[in-house]
Amino acid sequence: MRVHSRRSFLKRALMLAPAALPLFPATAEASPQSTELEGVSDLHVHLEPDIRPRSDNALNYVRLCRQAKMRSVLLKSHIFPTFDLAYLIRQSVDFEVFGGLCLNRQYGIRAGVEAVRAALQCSGQYLRCVWLPTLDAVHQRGRGGIPVLDTYGRVLPEIVSIMELCAQEDIMLASGHSSPEESLILARKARETGLTKFVVTHANTAGWTHSADQVKRCLDAGAWMEYGYGWEFLRNGQDASRPCDRLVNYIRLAPERSFVMTDMGSPSLPHPLTGMRLCVRNLRESGLSPAHLSLVLKENPAALMKLS
Numbered sequence: 429m430r431v432h433s434r435r436s437f438l439k440r441a442l443m444l445a446p447a448a449l450p451l452f453p454a455t456a457e458a459s460p461q462s463t464e465l466e467g468v469s470d471l472h473v474h475l476e477p478d479i480r481p482r483s484d485n486a487l488n489y490v491r492l493c494r495q496a497k498m499r500s501v502l503l504k505s506h507i508f509p510t511f512d513l514a515y516l517i518r519q520s521v522d523f524e525v526f527g528g529l530c531l532n533r534q535y536g537i538r539a540g541v542e543a544v545r546a547a548l549q550c551s552g553q554y555l556r557c558v559w560l561p562t563l564d565a566v567h568q569r570g571r572g573g574i575p576v577l578d579t580y581g582r583v584l585p586e587i588v589s590i591m592e593l594c595a596q597e598d599i600m601l602a603s604g605h606s607s608p609e610e611s612l613i614l615a616r617k618a619r620e621t622g623l624t625k626f627v628v629t630h631a632n633t634a635g636w637t638h639s640a641d642q643v644k645r646c647l648d649a650g651a652w653m654e655y656g657y658g659w660e661f662l663r664n665g666q667d668a669s670r671p672c673d674r675l676v677n678y679i680r681l682a683p684e685r686s687f688v689m690t691d692m693g694s695p696s697l698p699h700p701l702t703g704m705r706l707c708v709r710n711l712r713e714s715g716l717s718p719a720h721l722s723l724v725l726k727e728n729p730a731a732l733m734k735l736s
């Protein structure tokens with residue numbers, strides 16, 4: 429499925445949402461004693477600076493995360509690097525903020541090995557994730573997209589080099605907007621290179637929706653599974669009181685190899701911190717056990733960020 433259809437699906441989903449949508453504050457509010465986000469990490473959140481409006485800027489968001497006693501965050505931008513931004517934010521906020529880079533056209537029309545090599549050496553070394561092409565992925569863009577496989581379906585040499593770099597530094601390589609079929613091939617090759625942190629990106633989200641069988645094959649290939657709460661929230665008409673059983677079912681396939689993030693930051697959605705609060709409550713009320721909740725929101729993301 430191409431992403432333009434995902435976009436129209438998203439638009440439809442928004443139009444189908446009830447007329448009286450719940451109102452969310454522009455910044456996340458919680459009682460000062462609230463500890464529900466203590467120890468939680470969000471490894472996929474979109475903030476400003478960006479080329480499109482976001483519900484907050486990265487600095488303010490990280491300050492709020494610190495107040496909420498969260499453990500860490502990984503800033504994502506499709507366009508700009510965020511590992512250097514993480515370095516700067518850390519000069520004023522004492523918090524485990526990390527960044528990454530998406531291998532889109534800003535780094536060339538083929539995946540940029542040298543961009544990854546340089547990113548690994550940036551001050552502070554806060555690079556924790558390389559996303560394979562997202563907005564410029566072949567699966568999204570079609571012709572003219574940045575390939576990850578050759579015409580025979582083999583992983584391209586530059587992608588293998590990037591896998592080797594990520595393996596050496598023990599950082600995440602995420603499938604980006606690759607198709608489920610491409611992601612499985614990538615996961616298998618990643619394991620061959622010794623990379624232990626290959627992540628299948630938002631496997632529950634339209635455009636990349638994996639069947640249970642596809643998830644199992646990725647897990648067998650040693651991949652981590654990333655699931656986005658934001659998409660489930662949209663599917664449920666932005667009503668967090670409705671159970672998110674679908675997400676719970678995904679998690680239960682392998683909680684020890686999964687994590688949940690918000691993928692929020694769009695101004696049409698709750699502020700990402702509010703989104704994470706809704707995520708915690710929604711998953712708990714949908715029957716996810718405290719042990720599994722802790723794995724997918726605390727322990728696994730912290731391990732992926734190389735936090736002990």
Ligand SMILES: [Zn+2]
Pocket residue numbers: 472474504691
């Ligand atoms: Zn995203």
